[in-house]
Amino acid sequence: MTNIEETQLPGVGVRQDFVTKGGRRIGVIAHRGGHRELLIYATDDPDRCRESVRLEDQDSRALADMLGSPHVGHSMAELQQSVEGLTIDWLPVREGSACAGATIGDLEVRRRTGVTIVAVIRGADTLPSPDPDFRLRPGDTAVVIGTPEGIQRAFGLLRGT
Helix, strand or coil, rough: CCCCEEEEECCCCEEEEEEEECCCCEEEEEEEECCEEEEEECCCCCCCEEEEEEEEEHHHHHHHHHCHHHHHHHHHHHHHCCCCCCCEEEEEEECCCCCCHHHHHHHHHHHHHHEEEEEEEEECEEECCCCCCCCCCCCCCEEEEHHHHHHHHHHHHHCCC
């Protein structure tokens, strides 16, 4: 089974990379705005991106179909339609950020941004549906759901801007 590495890119989205059986490194960035970026890394330096291709939703579905996953592309399209306008993202709580040490209720994330914190990742543990009195700590990651604009505001709020 191929190992897929996932990296959170604060303010950008999520990057996933893997190395092909032939030794080539390929990745995809799922941007907060909804588009994806296909990454082809250099053969002489696997950390240097040689080329990137921006893929809109229809492009991603077409590529999935070409790679033999039409049922996944179709299912994802149906799921996207059922939650149109919503995005899920992971927002890090950094040392010194305004939210470190504050409770979710104190921050009023939902009232101020329209975004809901649906879980908090703390170390190896995922804490689903945290209560308003849940205290965020540096190193936590808040899993949020909302509109892309609301998530941008929540990112600023948790960062302290």
